[in-house]
Amino acid sequence: MKNILLTVEYDGTLFSGWQRQPQRRTVQGELEKILSLVCRCPIQINGTSRTDAGVHALGQRASFKGDFGIPTDRLLIAANNLLAGGLNTSGRVGDLRILNAEEMSADFHARFDAKxxxxxxxxxxxxxxxxxxxxxxxxxxxxxxxxxxxxxxxxxxxxxxxxxxxxxxxxxxxxxxxxxxxxxxxxxxxxxxxxxxxxxxxxxxxxxxxxxxxxxxxxxxxxxxxxxxxxxxxxxxxxxxxxxxxxxxxxxxxxxxxxxxxxxxxx
CATH class of the missing domain: 3.30.70.660 (Pseudouridine synthase I, catalytic domain, C-terminal subdomain)
Incomplete structure (x- = not known):
């Protein structure tokens, strides 16, 4: 079981905030959808801040756990490719991007461990x-x-x-x-x-x-x-x-x- 900490940036203009909501596009919802595809298992993430609709992030942090085989560095590349439209085209970027992904200890939690x-x-x-x-x-x-x-x-x-x-x-x-x-x-x-x-x-x-x-x-x-x-x-x-x-x-x-x-x- 891996425990991954993400650093994420996004333009909040077209998101209905961070927290997942039914029938609405949210940052948490988009990340969970893409990470579930990449990891080939259901993923739920815990963010440090529930930013409102229209609010942006330069360094949001979120963690998730899962039993998956893809290496952490490859996970970042694959997820960003899908977030940008999945075209494998250099220079293309969407309104949500993972800046960094690192493996943490099993007891780490992005929100509760934040100072x-x-x-x-x-x-x-x-x-x-x-x-x-x-x-x-x-x-x-x-x-x-x-x-x-x-x-x-x-x-x-x-x-x-x-x-x-x-x-x-x-x-x-x-x-x-x-x-x-x-x-x-x-x-x-x-x-x-x-x-x-x-x-x-x-x-x-x-x-x-x-x-x-x-x-x-x-x-x-x-x-x-x-x-x-x-x-x-x-x-x-x-x-x-x-x-x-x-x-x-x-x-x-x-x-x-x-x-x-x-x-x-x-x-």
Whole structure:
């Protein structure tokens, strides 16, 4: 019996999220279908994050067990060929790809052994809307004050009860206390010179829609609708309605899953 850990990237635009759903195309469902064909036995995978429809991943992790003979390196090649359309054509890629596959110990579990995650949220901050960026960015047309956003972000870093940043409808959690190890506001330019404001956030865990609500709150700070110091009061108040709007899914990327605590907490 093999226990395989996958590292996966995907464009979430045409997926109904990660978790398998009847009659809907999901990342988990597609991977299980392809891996079952390649391994010639039923495969069920366990992912670290149940990303929503439209959310992307640069480094989602998932594990599965099975009694199959195909070598792990060949499994990756065969699965990616099928995910790209099965044409054995170089240069062809679909919207879902396995980046790495490695054999782990029998007791390893991709979700339960994870120490934390890193998300990136990308905002295209330009006065004119960009049609070809609509599935990759949250487009904010008014200028964002990134200094104010950084001042607000400083109140989020640390261990807090983040109930104010939790949306209704998610899985019930035993506690809403989480630790955010870093929250950086990074400015950069596209090749065409367009302004991008990216939030890079690392933590030991995230509540339902937490990153998107943090982003919406910081955007409102950047637009002058909220004061940077108000974020501390919002966290202390634990009221969802006091925080900002929920930013759309298109700008959100699951960047990395950490299994080494030291790597997670380093800055």
């Amino acid at each position: 934390g995650k890193k998300y990136i949220y990308q905002i295209l901050n330009e006065p004119e809307l960009q049609i070809f960026s609509r599935n990759q960015y949250y487009q904010v047309q008014k200028n964002l004050d990134t200094d104010a956003m950084r001042a607000a972000a400083a109140h989020i870093v640390g261990t807090h009860d983040f109930k104010c940043f939790q949306a209704a409808g998610g899985e019930e959690k035993k506690t809403t206390v989480r630790t955010i190890y870093a929250l950086n506001i990074v400015e950069k330019k596209t090749l065409e010179g367009k302004r991008i404001v990216a939030l890079e956030i690392k933590g030991d865990g995230f509540l339902y829609n937490m990153v998107r609500i943090i982003t919406g709150t910081l955007v409102e700070v950047g637009l002058g609708k909220k004061k940077p110091e108000s974020v501390a009061d919002i966290i202390d108040g634990k009221e969802r309605q006091q925080a900002g709007h929920t930013a759309p899914p298109q700008g959100l990327y699951l960047a990395k899953v950490y299994y080494d605590l030291e790597e997670l907490v380093e800055f």
